[in-house]
Amino acid sequence: MKSIYIHIPYCRSRCTYCSFVSGAPHETMRLYVRALVSEIKDRLTGGEISSIYVGGGTPSVLYRGALTEIFDTVRSRCKVAGDAEITVECNPDSVTADFVDELVKTGVNRVSIGLQTDNDALLKFVNRPHDKSGFLKAYTLLSPIENKSVDLMLGLPMQTKDDLLSSLDLVTGLGAPHISLYALKVEEGTVLYQSGFTADDDFEAELYDLAFEYLRAKGYDRYEVSNFCKDGKLSKHNYGYWDLIDYYGFGVSAHSYLDGYRIANTDNVSKYIGGNYEAERVDARxxxxxxxxxxxxxxxxxxxxxxxxxxxxxxxxxxxxxxxxxxxxxxxxxxxxxxxxxxxxxxxxxxxxxxxx
Ligand SMILES: C[S@@+](CC[C@H](N)C(=O)[O-])C[C@H]1O[C@@H](n2cnc3c(N)ncnc32)[C@H](O)[C@@H]1O
Ligand code: SF4
CATH class of the missing domain: 1.10.10 (Arc Repressor Mutant, subunit A)
Known part of the structure; x- marks a missing residue:
């Protein structure tokens, strides 16, 4: 079986640490979805799919109907296993009742929500478009989808141990079955990098240690360096990457790993919309x-x-x-x-x- 990753390069605003392909102008969204559907039709020709992950960027900023069109196309080109894990990444500020309704109707059974920290001042400082109360509202709206993951970050500018503990309290208190903890990477070209901020590896290691002990005490297993889950609710999709299963990557900047080949799609949105999706193919055997x-x-x-x-x-x-x-x-x-x-x-x-x- 294979898996599918789909990239959505749109966001409401740009976080200062972000180095993903995520800043495409919203006016291009319909053309982008059209190009995505056409790439899927071109490249997906049968077989069985064990997981689908729609990430970004921010898939929750898509117009209503876009995800339906994307999933319908996938299902028309291959068999999606009955027990397939289907995840969509969401940012708290763009989760609406309509959006959740579309997720449920399209068979999405897992969501990954980007909280990063529950400290409103820190969120504002890194230019996140949501606050703690927005996250709580989104979490409640998403209650029809039980299998939730929440992303938290370690080492954000000015983040303290107490900040981290407060975020962990919040997320474990909600009973989230899965938590991803990412140590901040300051990539060249980001606003954070340009500001001269550098990551403090030793402090990040202390934060990681603290989180690890905290989560262990709350019954979460660390099944991968950055990923913790309760009751065996690991991310099947991510586990597939670590287990080297073949996957398709559709959309701008997506990567595929198929039959011994690694394929990188273009990271240029205009080119992608023009139908030129493939950038590089390398023998990966x-x-x-x-x-x-x-x-x-x-x-x-x-x-x-x-x-x-x-x-x-x-x-x-x-x-x-x-x-x-x-x-x-x-x-x-x-x-x-x-x-x-x-x-x-x-x-x-x-x-x-x-x-x-
Ligand atoms: C693919 S991103 C996009 C998810 C979503 N747009 C968001 O930001 O909430 C998935 C996760 O990667 C993490 N991340 C993004 N930029 C990072 C960075 N520079 N260093 C470490 N983790 C990062 C964040 O936790 C984020 O939720
Ligand atoms: S919301 Fe996520 S993908 Fe969008 S700019 Fe922020 S980190 Fe990047």
């Missing part, structure tokens, strides 16, 4: 092993050494010395053919992964 090592070690399931051998790398032969050393120092465990990072190893994860590649 050679880097499957590397990719698998990088992605699987981020998950609690860990790295299946047998599977890696299938990709042509016998890690117990090529990296035995390094593995033994990491196990001895308490960074890795090796059991039943799986290598896993220990709880204490997440800060040094990048170094460990680099030395196993």
């Amino acid at each position: 050679d880097d499957r092993a590397e990719e698998y090592i990088m992605l699987s070690l981020r998950t609690s399931k860990g790295l299946d050494l047998n599977r890696l051998t299938g990709y042509g790398v016998d890690l117990l032969r090529t990296k035995r010395k390094e593995i033994d050393e990491f196990v001895k120092n308490g960074f890795l465990t090796l059991s039943n053919g799986f290598l896993r990072l220990t709880d204490g190893a997440f800060y040094v994860m990048n170094g460990i992964i680099a030395s196993l590649i």
